[in-house]
Amino acid sequence: MNSWLAPGTWNIALIGAMVCAVIGVSVVRARRGAHVQVRAFPPLLALDRAVADSVAQGRPVYFVAGSQDIDNMQTVAALAVLRPLARKVAEAGGRLFVPTNRSLVMDNAREICRRAYHDAGRADLWRDDWVAYISDDHLGFVARVDGLIARERPGLCVLMGFFASESLLLAEGGHQVGAVQIAGTASAVQLPFLVASCDHVLLGEELFAAGASLEGDAARLGSLRGQDLCKLAAAACLVAGSLVATLADVTGAQPWLLLREAFLNVFRAG
Amino acid sequence: MIAAIHLSGDVQVWIGALLTLMVFSFLWRDNPFYKFAEHVFVGVSAAYWMVMGFWTTLWPALVLKLFPAAGRWSSPDAPVGAWDPVALIPAALGLLMLARLWPRLSWLGKWPTAFALGTTAGYSLVRYLRSDFLYQIEATIGTGLAPTAAGRWLWQESLAQLLVLAGTVSGLVYFVNTREQRGAYGRVARWGLLVLMITFGASFGSAVMGRVALLVGRFQELLGPWLGIL
Known part of the structure; x- marks a missing residue:
């Protein structure tokens, strides 16, 4: 018999549906006016001051949206940060350079920046070539961006999105010219480099919350709330599951053994 | 010499x-x-x-x-x-992408981007739900807090398991973004941040060694095939 579900994946469908439902309800509630408070992120608080200082010194701002294409969620999150950042730079009358290594990212980033400068009433200042495609090769991309940074001497470098080995090379380039560096990535392998070399870092999930926090969009704040509820539910399941497993081990009683089996069946990954 | x-x-x-x-x-x-x-x-x-x-x-x-x-x-x-007529779909989406070259038709270029984003989001949802959500929970609760072997309580494994649980839960609490980190809740979140920083430190050391190996590789290339010293 044909089945819509692969054998043994009912729990993934169930939990996936529950996660989607919680996030969906949270989005609807936020859109209807439910208040969603987002905690303060120090890197974002530092952004205003860094933009103002950079522009006051006549130095440009550099933004790198990671090294992946537009279909990577971290790139999407990075572009969500670019929108309010571009507005801040435009309002301050500064120059914003966005070197990219994917054509689609370039196209979207250019549209975002152009609109931000237009909305800030500084369309006259904007130049399309400030958002440029360099190369798909991430090390070729870094070689060029580091060269540009050395020559343009930006006052602020913002590195957001997915990074691989180029993270430290980019951060080092900004450090060499004394730029304030604000970074954010959900790439666990690269986070240590950014933490060590940048002034402020958005850790993991904070990157996805940053755009919503800066823009205050109700739907995205609602989504954030839904995700947080799921995280707390996961934490509760972890504690409960561990306690049940421990009691099953220690007592060997049938009810605890059955309950442990039920827990493991619900959370079986494959 | x-x-x-x-x-x-x-x-x-x-x-x-x-x-x-x-x-x-x-x-x-x-x-x-x-x-x-x-x-x-x-x-x-x-x-x-x-x-x-x-x-x-x-x-x-x-x-x-x-x-x-x-x-x-x-x-x-x-x-x-x-x-294969199915290939006409990506062909059409690719052509729509080129519409961005003409300002009056540039809106058509949003469709392929939306398609790429939507399919990736749907695909990633299941993949990450399995690898980052279910697998993490399964691995953490798979072993209880009091593992035994041959009737003996393995206290070191027990301590390690407790640290894993505390680290995972406090890390999750740190990443709850819609609540201010104050009071007892804030202390749990700070513990989570501490766990993250310790992990980053260990990961940093390991990755630096990888970079040193790359540097050694370049020097070997220079001193060996080029200068013939090695």
């Missing part, structure tokens, strides 16, 4: 060595040699990826599916495949 230098006569080795030195010169400061290497690197890599994109994606996934006979141009002996 200083080893004798035997310079390579291979042009490729010379190009590699000189470009390596030009890139290393950036450690001193930005200079014309670095700029030259930078432009060569960007130009070559952009061209390389364009050619790769054509032969690994466009040619097999689009051209050969819409025009199977074209396969004879690249592989005369290979069997001709069947015409």
Whole structure:
């Protein structure tokens, strides 16, 4: 018999549906006016001051949206940060350079920046070539961006999105010219480099919350709330599951053994 | 005793060595040699990826599916495949992408971007739900807090398991973004941050060793094939 579900994946469908439902309800509630408070992120608080200082010194701002294409969620999150950042730079009358290594990212980033400068009433200042495609090769991309940074001497470098080995090379380039560096990535392998070399870092999930926090969009704040509820539910399941497993081990009683089996069946990954 | 230098006569080795030195010169400061290497690197890599994109994606996934006979141009002996009308969908989306070149039609270019984003989001939801959510929970609760072997309580494993649980839960609490980290809740979140920082420290050390290995590789290339010292 044909089945819509692969054998043994009912729990993934169930939990996936529950996660989607919680996030969906949270989005609807936020859109209807439910208040969603987002905690303060120090890197974002530092952004205003860094933009103002950079522009006051006549130095440009550099933004790198990671090294992946537009279909990577971290790139999407990075572009969500670019929108309010571009507005801040435009309002301050500064120059914003966005070197990219994917054509689609370039196209979207250019549209975002152009609109931000237009909305800030500084369309006259904007130049399309400030958002440029360099190369798909991430090390070729870094070689060029580091060269540009050395020559343009930006006052602020913002590195957001997915990074691989180029993270430290980019951060080092900004450090060499004394730029304030604000970074954010959900790439666990690269986070240590950014933490060590940048002034402020958005850790993991904070990157996805940053755009919503800066823009205050109700739907995205609602989504954030839904995700947080799921995280707390996961934490509760972890504690409960561990306690049940421990009691099953220690007592060997049938009810605890059955309950442990039920827990493991619900959370079986494959 | 200083080893004798035997310079390579291979042009490729010379190009590699000189470009390596030009890139290393950036450690001193930005200079014309670095700029030259930078432009060569960007130009070559952009061209390389364009050619790769054509032969690994466009040619097999689009051209050969819409025009199977074209396969004879690249592989005369290979069997001709069947015409696949499904390839018309990515072809249409690709053409819509080009609409961005004309300002009046640029809105059409949003459709392929939306398609790529939507499919990736849907695909990633299941993948991450399994790997980052279910698997983490399964691995954490799979072993209880009081593991035993041959009737003996393994207190070291027990402590490790407790640390894993506390670290995971406090890490999750740290990443709850819609609540201020104050009071007892804030202390749990700070513990989570501490766990993250310790993990980053360990990961940093390991990755630095990887970078040193890359540097050693470049020096081996310079001292071996180029200068003939090694």
